[in-house]
Amino acid sequence: MHTILGANGTIARELGRYLPPLTAEPLRLVSRQPQQLNPTDELVVADLTDPAQTARAVAGSSVVYLVAGLPYQVATWQRDWPRIMTNVLNACEQHGAKLVFFDNVYMYGLVEGPMTEATPFNPISKKGEVRARIAHQLLEAMQAGRVEALIARAADFYGPAIANAVPNQLIFDNLKKGSAAQWPGNPDLLHSLTFTPDAGRATALLATTPAAFGQTWHLPTAAPALTARQVAQQAAAAYGTRARISGLPKWLMRAVGLFVEPVRESVEMFYQYDHPYVFDSSKFERQFFAPTPYAEGIRQAAV
Known part of the structure; x- marks a missing residue:
């Protein structure tokens, strides 16, 4: 079992x-x-x-x-x-x-x-x-x-049919609605996604x-890492919409967190979004299989 x-x-x-x-x-x-x-x-x-x-x-x-x-x-x-x-x-x-x-x-x-x-x-x-x-x-x-x-x-996760992953919530879901994508911190920093x-x-x-x-x-994670802006650009192309994205500064998340508990709980993890976040899975890849390229993963996630 x-x-x-x-x-x-x-x-x-x-x-x-x-x-x-x-x-x-x-x-x-x-x-x-x-x-x-x-x-x-x-x-x-x-x-x-x-x-x-x-x-x-x-x-x-x-x-x-x-x-x-x-x-x-x-x-x-x-x-x-x-x-x-x-x-x-x-x-x-x-x-x-x-x-x-x-x-x-x-x-x-x-x-x-x-x-x-x-x-x-x-x-x-x-x-x-x-x-x-x-x-x-x-x-x-x-x-x-x-x-x-x-x-x-x-x-950090991304993929099809995920309700609570940051890329899905702030990038894919917003672009699907025709709204601008959002990202905590700097959307132009590299950020690995599994x-x-x-x-x-x-x-x-x-x-x-x-x-x-x-x-x-x-676990296998595509490299090189993309920025959130690059993810948004590829997702927007899949949806046939404009690739717009804005960064959410820490002060704004703190302010929102006064009233919204999930945002308040995420503020301490902000360091993951105002510095490069690069994940190496080469050990796994050498012995098993290569990760799905971002272009294909984003295409599948953009549903």
Whole structure:
């Protein structure tokens, strides 16, 4: 059994698409309100902050995927992420399951140059501190031999049918309506974006490659990185509309954040948008497959 913890998100959906051709084992989808992706999927309702429910959800699994998302709130992350990681590690150790953790880049902090698997953790945000803490939990468990695991790490997302990714919300959705695209900070800085179908396919491939375990992998992300303005230009061409984009300054986001919580919660991550954000996935590409070029990814995302 391959078990997906946090089964209603974008990456879970892509895993549900790419895993069946790679493994004969069925899928178990776990969340508070799981929904079937394939006719044979098993659905399990569980709260991952509860140790007993997590252990029951993992029982019988050969591979577990931790792809859960939490509300974008510092307090929630600080309270729940360490609990979830502890519960999942204990459950995988108890039941002898391998663990695949889908991670982001917040723990790296502000990086000069490309981010690689060797980039040290240096978080400069509260959310980054949380991500560093749970990544260290997992790495320590791996080193101690408690679990066999791998970390699959992605840059910011873009892709088809995504509701909450910044490029989709501020560039694609606005251009589709005929409005000007928007971008936090400077739209003329390089900003790597991971195409979600590539992320799902790559994670499924890593999980079914025994030699991939015990390592951190940057998931395939096209290079060279584009600027937000370049993304907007390509998306506008796909929609047949004008390529207009404006940057959202930090002071404006702070002002809006006084009244809109998601904006307020995103201000501490502004450093990702007023400096170049370049993600290197060459390790994965050398051993598996090349990422979808931006031109094709943007064409598919511009729906």
